[in-house]
Amino acid sequence: MNKFIKKIAQINFGLMSPEDIRKMSVVKIETPDTYDEDGYPIENGLMDPHLGVIDPSLKCRSCGFRGGECQGHFGSINLARPVIHVGFGDVIHKILRSTCNECGRILLDDVAIEEYRDKINDLLNQGENLNDLIKEIYNISKKDVCPHCEAEQEDIKIDKPISIIQGDYKLTSSEVREKLEKITDDDAFVLGVNPEVARPEWLILTVLPVPPVTVRPSITLDTGERSEDDLTHKLVDILRINQRLIENMEAGAPQLIVEDLWELLQYHVTTYFDNEASGVPPARHRSGRPLKTLAQRLKGKEGRFRSNLSGKRVNFSARTVISPDPNISINEVGVPEMIAKEVTVPSYVTDWNIDEMKKYIENGPDIHPGANYVIRLDGRKIRVYDETKEAILEKLEPGYIVERHLNNGDMVLFNRQPSLHRMSMMAHEVKVLPYKTFRLNLCVCPPYNADFDGDEMNMHVFQTDESRAEAKSLMRVQEHILSPRFGGPIIGAIHDHISGAYLLTREESTFTEEQALQIIRKSHLPIPKRKNEDWTGKELFSLLLPDDFNINYKAEICRKCDVCLKEDCENDAYVVIKDGQLLYGAMDEKAYGSFSGKILDAIMKEYGPTRTKEFLDRSTDLAICGIMKTGITTSTNDEEIPDEAQERINAHLVMAEEKVDKLVVAYEEGELEALPGRSLEETLEMKIMQVLGEARDKSGEIAESYFGMDNHSVVMALTGARASMLNLTQITACVGQQSVRGGRIHRGYIDRTLPHFRKSELGAKAKGFVHSSYKGGLDPIEFFFHAMGGREGLVDTAIRTAQSGYMQRRLVNALQDLQVKESGLVTDNNGLVIQTMFGEDGVDPAKSDYGKAADLDKIIDEMRIK
Amino acid sequence: MKIDILKHNLVPKHEIMSNSEIKKSFKDLDYEIKNLPKIKLSDPVSKNIDAKEGDILKITRDSQTAGTFVTYRVVEK
Numbered sequence: 001m002n003k004f005i006k007k008i009a010q011i012n013f014g015l016m017s018p019e020d021i022r023k024m025s026v027v028k029i030e031t032p033d034t035y036d037e038d039g040y041p042i043e044n045g046l047m048d049p050h051l052g053v054i055d056p057s058l059k060c061r062s063c064g065f066r067g068g069e070c071q072g073h074f075g076s077i078n079l080a081r082p083v084i085h086v087g088f089g090d091v092i093h094k095i096l097r098s099t100c101n102e103c104g105r106i107l108l109d110d111v112a113i114e115e116y117r118d119k120i121n122d123l124l125n126q127g128e129n130l131n132d133l134i135k136e137i138y139n140i141s142k143k144d145v146c147p148h149c150e151a152e153q154e155d156i157k158i159d160k161p162i163s164i165i166q167g168d169y170k171l172t173s174s175e176v177r178e179k180l181e182k183i184t185d186d187d188a189f190v191l192g193v194n195p196e197v198a199r200p201e202w203l204i205l206t207v208l209p210v211p212p213v214t215v216r217p218s219i220t221l222d223t224g225e226r227s228e229d230d231l232t233h234k235l236v237d238i239l240r241i242n243q244r245l246i247e248n249m250e251a252g253a254p255q256l257i258v259e260d261l262w263e264l265l266q267y268h269v270t271t272y273f274d275n276e277a278s279g280v281p282p283a284r285h286r287s288g289r290p291l292k293t294l295a296q297r298l299k300g301k302e303g304r305f306r307s308n309l310s311g312k313r314v315n316f317s318a319r320t321v322i323s324p325d326p327n328i329s330i331n332e333v334g335v336p337e338m339i340a341k342e343v344t345v346p347s348y349v350t351d352w353n354i355d356e357m358k359k360y361i362e363n364g365p366d367i368h369p370g371a372n373y374v375i376r377l378d379g380r381k382i383r384v385y386d387e388t389k390e391a392i393l394e395k396l397e398p399g400y401i402v403e404r405h406l407n408n409g410d411m412v413l414f415n416r417q418p419s420l421h422r423m424s425m426m427a428h429e430v431k432v433l434p435y436k437t438f439r440l441n442l443c444v445c446p447p448y449n450a451d452f453d454g455d456e457m458n459m460h461v462f463q464t465d466e467s468r469a470e471a472k473s474l475m476r477v478q479e480h481i482l483s484p485r486f487g488g489p490i491i492g493a494i495h496d497h498i499s500g501a502y503l504l505t506r507e508e509s510t511f512t513e514e515q516a517l518q519i520i521r522k523s524h525l526p527i528p529k530r531k532n533e534d535w536t537g538k539e540l541f542s543l544l545l546p547d548d549f550n551i552n553y554k555a556e557i558c559r560k561c562d563v564c565l566k567e568d569c570e571n572d573a574y575v576v577i578k579d580g581q582l583l584y585g586a587m588d589e590k591a592y593g594s595f596s597g598k599i600l601d602a603i604m605k606e607y608g609p610t611r612t613k614e615f616l617d618r619s620t621d622l623a624i625c626g627i628m629k630t631g632i633t634t635s636t637n638d639e640e641i642p643d644e645a646q647e648r649i650n651a652h653l654v655m656a657e658e659k660v661d662k663l664v665v666a667y668e669e670g671e672l673e674a675l676p677g678r679s680l681e682e683t684l685e686m687k688i689m690q691v692l693g694e695a696r697d698k699s700g701e702i703a704e705s706y707f708g709m710d711n712h713s714v715v716m717a718l719t720g721a722r723a724s725m726l727n728l729t730q731i732t733a734c735v736g737q738q739s740v741r742g743g744r745i746h747r748g749y750i751d752r753t754l755p756h757f758r759k760s761e762l763g764a765k766a767k768g769f770v771h772s773s774y775k776g777g778l779d780p781i782e783f784f785f786h787a788m789g790g791r792e793g794l795v796d797t798a799i800r801t802a803q804s805g806y807m808q809r810r811l812v813n814a815l816q817d818l819q820v821k822e823s824g825l826v827t828d829n830n831g832l833v834i835q836t837m838f839g840e841d842g843v844d845p846a847k848s849d850y851g852k853a854a855d856l857d858k859i860i861d862e863m864r865i866k
Numbered sequence: 867m868k869i870d871i872l873k874h875n876l877v878p879k880h881e882i883m884s885n886s887e888i889k890k891s892f893k894d895l896d897y898e899i900k901n902l903p904k905i906k907l908s909d910p911v912s913k914n915i916d917a918k919e920g921d922i923l924k925i926t927r928d929s930q931t932a933g934t935f936v937t938y939r940v941v942e943k
Contacts, residue, residue, distance in 0.1 A: 825897060840932040
């Protein structure tokens, strides 16, 4: 079987004729039993040895191959009476409805038939789809009188799935078959049945193919009991009824009994094909579980197609929940010992590592740095057991392959679905750790889009040295710090790293020498010389920077003043780093946050990935020490403002509402002037939205003016660690206008949103403006509007992910085989030129400066300094 | 009134390359000329500049990334 390589030249779809089924059948199945008392398969039974064998020690009676090599052979059952195939009920109905009940011709005159035949031939020649035309033919061929034999036509209905009813009389399968037999080949062709591969009467079964035993293997339970496959059970049912039907017919039993048995046979054959057909009660196992028959094997998510053919499973992989560990490097992944003992790395035994390998084998499969299998020189794989250990150790020599446990320093591939970009799969170094979760450094959360609310991730172990080397140079985490999407860092600090760095480096933070050295020590930095005076946080941070590093930029906390005071900035927002010393400015998201870290970006581009990895790892440590010295905490107290402020905000909101009312009055009296290109109503809406937007912003500003940098919520918002000032002002001052479909809320009752308002009321409150703050609490009406806006947000995100997912899929399918040559030429897999220069400028966006080939300003600055 | 499509701001500059130009531009290329992108003989632009089958058009267009970018198309039926 394995010795042939056959190429598929063509595939034909058609129906199997009874002759075809008999021809391919190696044995006629007649006995509804499987095995005799001694456990041997019965001849002409469902387990007939001609149908193929599973046991490798037995030979197949049909082909002579042993179990495993013999792919099995079909048998057949001669049905005592014809039976309708469930899958074809609809087709049979359509054909019968479109043909004469008496003569079997199509219910169209000869001219029309010829016309359609030509049309079908035309479409066939053009290789186009026939479906629409065939549908049209079925729709049009309905007449009360047959144009050929002038017989009057009775209505033919279908009672799904398989009962065909003519007038009031339910046709038997035999009668249906007779009608189908009458249709000529030429007519069948016009009805969409190609006479070369199918005849209409073959839609009715007279012979049932019996699949080989390899398709329905019986399982031997631990108790020695045999358990048969669902398909075998169903075939037994069919055979039993078939046998009884034959006996009754031969004995000349009354018509009623024969018909009952026939009906039963039809039921069993139907459920044999599809046990979920509507209108047919599913056949059940003795335990009450519905049987899994042919259609159920193929259909759906767990079916053959989606689960087995499209879904690929791999060995040497692991999946578990992820959790954070700031103490491991960004290049590392913490692997639970349990997993490390299961997935293995094949390593060749050499003279240099033989002692190490012996130690692994001695440890065996249950003690961590151990081994599970050994592959001998002859290629045989031997499992390492306590009993076999000694023998293996004795024979071990260079050339053997030991499948050893995963160990510290091994390269593995780490992945989180959905794998939307190349950073979704990166190579990490293993660090075997206790407990049962994968551990990862927090800086790699953004590229994977991971959090720790129960996310799981997959790990794959490389099995060859080539793959390991390739992954190490191309896929390592440190090689992906810069994203090809926007040419900036995607791996970088988040959340507490950012607030930590700010708390450490802001102006007023100083440390005694003891504290400073403690921090340095905990951050795994080289211990500097004592200088016998206090350290500033900025000095501590400078230890992370390369000695010749220079950069100036405006930090995230920058308030965007009209005139920038530069070094004298009162917010400490102008960062100056000279010769590796942080002179001015505090560290925040703009310094080394993911997506926007300027320092991170500059270090990566000037000093390379290894130095950047070191910077990130050490700065993580330092930021955590920084945050631990100060401490950070937040509560609703952070959003507390004095009564005086609350009064100012309220006054302001009242003013805004008055303004809105004035606008409404102006509109009603026709004094409002329409903006260019807008109707009067649109103008009013826009103006009201603008006034209310300003009102919220202003109330936010009032609240903000009472917040200082000693407020941890504000620290987090302004440094870019988490949340925004908008979130804070919504909690403190005013939630603001709720919107549905980009405007104020209009829907609900006729001419009003809720019955609490007058009809056509246009005021702020009536259209979804929320005056209250989250902290103060919303009144019921506000709460309702808020829920409306909130629901729209949820629906939008759900739809957006589906849409963008499909768009991405189409893009990936179109671009997946493109390749870039060294010269910058982009071709597809046929060699067709797509672009003569990649991206028209030949720039790798990951190595570019935020998409640009070079930052000229920076280069000129550098030259000036020199 | 007939509009000169070549003057439209969305239509980039198309030129038919002379043999000497072709020799110069494709001196050391790592692809076959027949693999270049195609343009139909019936394309309004190729009709407008009287291109013949087998001609190579030099197209100079504005580029977001590179300022201007030169690409080529082979005229086919």
